[in-house]
Every structure is written in structure tokens, then in C-alpha cells.
């Protein structure tokens with residue numbers, strides 16, 4: 001329902017006789033007609049509505065419910081209407097409520113009596129469920145492609161920066177040195193789960209409601225398997241009541257979308273921190289940023305900030321859909337008409353956010369010098385010194401204390417552990433030898449974490465190859 005319509009209440013009654021008008025003794029109030037109509041937003045489904053109608057007509061002809069001539073007229077008519085709509089030449093009529101009745105009425109205008117037969121053995125209830133599934137299946141594939149594009153960008157960046165060192169954080173405090181490539185592959189992993197979730201959800205989207213009719217099925221000898229085959233659905237829904245009322249697939253999709261947006265929001269947050277003057281770890285291309293109208297020095301990371309902000313609407317849409325369904329008795333209820341706007345918004349937001357990230361990431365430039373300097377500042381190799389002492393026979397808890405004392409000296413004298421002399425270090429433990437300096441370097445620290453899932457440059461390159469293989473299936 002658009003604001004435009006709700007903002008202008010009308011008292012006149014609608015004069016048009018609608019397709020279901022037979023049992024009514026007065027026309028619908030004009031405001032009620034506008035209030036209950038969905039054509040303002042469900043026109044977006046026109047291609048999928050026509051696609052579903054073509055398949056339904058073919059099935060009816062195969063089952064000898066329509067003649068070959070009627071089928072030909074319907075197919076020609078639908079083709080012409082699709083072209084008309086694509087060219088913006090159709091006048092959507094609010095009194096015809098929705099996309100389904102608008103197209104059907106237009107078909108009957110064009111081809112006469114055959115057009116009136118298209119709806120045989122079908123209801124708008126199974127029709128709309130079919131349309132949304134066709135549409136969402138297509139969107140799922142498009143969104144999956146954007147995820148892949150972003151994953152490729154991350155893999156490329158990981159490979160290029162396999163041995164670039166930055167501080168890794170816990171509690172946003174410098175923890176241990178890591179490689180930039182390793183960090184990019186952490187993002188890759190999140191997206192891989194997102195991709196898999198969407199593929200899993202797609203299996204439950206890909207089921208055919210047509211044939212359920214209003215709720216109980218139909219008396220005509222329909223062939224639902226044939227409709228499913230024509231539309232590329234895996235199989236016809238097994239229960240007609242469930243088929244017309246189920247919106248789990250939309251909720252599931254939105255839940256997967258919420259997780260993706262949560263991930264993108266976390267990536268955004270890191271990019272925002274990394275581009276701040278205090279960190280200055282990476283450079284975002286100018287074309288993904290904007291300036292300030294008052295502060296000439298500013299370059300704001302608008303794209304990540306907007307993506308972080310947009311995650312909220314996708315979470316909101318998820319709650320909208322869950323709430324929409326929770327009180328509904330079987331089978332179809334008009335409430336279901338409210339499923340479309342949140343779902344459309346989720347798809348648009350998700351697609352736009354992924355696209356922005358996939359376009360931007362190949363051009364993100366890490367500033368290796370700054371990241372290195374930051375890693376030098378936070379005693380990032382303290383754990384390495386502890387591990388060194390354990391290797392020389394100290395229990396880990398004692399080693400922890402020795403290193404704590406060394407760090408205290410570092411803080412008071414303003415130096416990193418690697419900048420201390422051997423004699424200085426030896427005053428904390430006599431097992432320390434001049435081989436200690438190899439483990440106190442940033443390079444030594446990351447290279448030592450050379451096992452599956454570790455941050456060593458060698459592992460990063462190994463995982464880059466694994467990631468490439470994973471996404472090529």
C-alpha cells in the first residue's frame with residue numbers, strides 16, 4: 001500500500017465490476033479497493049506471473065482442458081502483454097487489485113474468450129505462491145553470484161597480501177601479529193557459509209505450489225509434475241493446504257540474508273576502523289567515498305557505513321515476516337499479501353550491499369608500513385616469547401609471568417621486546433639465549449603458526465588454493 005493511496009481517503013464507491021463480483025450487491029468502496037490492492041508493488045512480479053501462466057496453460061492443453069488453438073491464443077496474448085509491460089505501456093488498474101487479475105483482464109481484452117479459460121483449475125492463492133517462488137529463486141541465483149564475485153576479490157587480495165603483517169586484535173587490543181591474507185580469508189569463510197545457506201534454502205524455494213488451487217486442489221485432471229517440469233521446479237508441493245499458505249522459504253531466505261548483512265556489517269566496521277586516521281591501515285578508492293561539506297580534509301567511508309546501517313532493515317524485514325505468519329490458520333489469508341514488500345526490500349538491500357562490496361574490495365589498498373608499525377607497538381610477539389620459554393622447559397604459567405615482567409620493562413622504557421638486549425631479557429629468565437630474537441620478530445611469529453587454519457604466509461597460500469577449488473564447483 002503506497003502512502004499516496006492511503007493519504008487520500010475517498011468515499012465514492014468503485015464503479016468497476018471485478019472478476020469476482022457475481023455475489024456482491026454493491027461495489028467496493030474506492031478507499032477499500034485502494035487499501036486492499038497490491039498492484040502498486042506486486043507488478044514487480046509480472047514476468048514470473050506470465051511465466052507461471054504460460055506453464056499452466058501448456059499443462060491445461062496437455063491434459064485436454066484447453067484446445068491447441070486456445071493455448072496458442074493464450075501464449076501469443078501473454079507474449080504481447082509481457083512486451084507491453086516491459087515497454088511501460090500498460091495501465092495498471094487498482095480496481096483489479098493485483099498483478100494476477102490485471103494481466104488476466106488484459107489477456108481477455110486482447111484475445112477474448114480463451115483468456116477467460118486460463119484460470120481453469122487455478123486460484124490466485126497457488127498462483128501468487130508460484131510467482132514469489134519463481135522470482136525468489138532467480139534472485140537467490142543472482143545474489144549467490146554476487147557472493148562469489150566478492151569471494152574472488154577476497155581470495156585475490158589474500159594471495160597478493162599473503163605475507164603482509166598487521167596486528168590481530170582481541171577486545172580491539174593488539175593481540176598477535178597476523179597476515180592480511182589470513183584476515184581476508186576469514187571474511188571468505190563467512191561468505192562461504194552464507195553461500196551454502198542460500199543454496200540449501202533454494203531447495204525449499206524450488207517446489208511448485210500450482211495445482212493446490214484455492215486450498216484443496218482441483219477437480220480437473222491436471223498434471224502437476226508437468227507444470228513443475230516446465231517451470232524447473234524439483235517437484236509439486238505434496239500438500240495443497242501447505243502449498244498455498246507456506247511462506248517458510250521467504251522467512252528462511254530473509255534469515256540467510258540477515259546473516260549475510262551481519263557479516264557485511266562486520267566487514268564494514270573493520271574497514272571504517274582501518275580507514276580512520278588513528279589506524280590508517282588501508283586506503284579505499286575515492287570513488288567509494290565522499291567528502292564533507294565543511295571539513296575539507298575529510299574522506300568518509302560512506303559505502304561501508306551505509307552497508308552497516310542497512311543491515312538493520314533486513315533484520316526488521318525478518319521480524320516482519322515472522323510476525324506476519326505467526327497467527328495464521330490454514331490455509332491462505334490475505335495477510336500473506338504483506339509478504340512482498342519486506343521480501344523485495346531485503347533482496348534489494350542485500351543485492352546492493354553485496355554489489356558495492358564486490359566492486360570495492362578489488363581496489364582496497366593495504367598500507368603495509370602502517371600496519372607493521374602498529375604491530376610493533378602492542379607487544380604482539382609476547383605470546384611467542386612465552387612459547388619460546390616453554391620450549392626451553394618452563395611451565396606455561398611461569399613463562400607467562402616472565403613475559404609479563406619483560407613487557408612491563410618495555411612499557412616503562414618505551415620499547416618493543418625485540419628492541420631489548422640479550423642481557424636485559426636474561427634478567428627475567430636465564431634460559432633465554434640469543435636464538436630468542438628469531439621468535440620476537442613479526443615475520444618469525446607469523447611463520448611459526450604453520451598448521452591448518454594458522455596465519456603463516458605458507459598456510460594462506462595453501463588456503464587460497466583451497467578456496468579457489470571450493471568456489472569452482
Ligand code: ARG
Pocket residue numbers: 038042097098124125128332334336337338
Ligand atoms: N494479491 C494477493 C497476494 O498477494 C494474491 C492472492 C489473493 N487471493 C485471494 N484469495 N484474495 O497474496
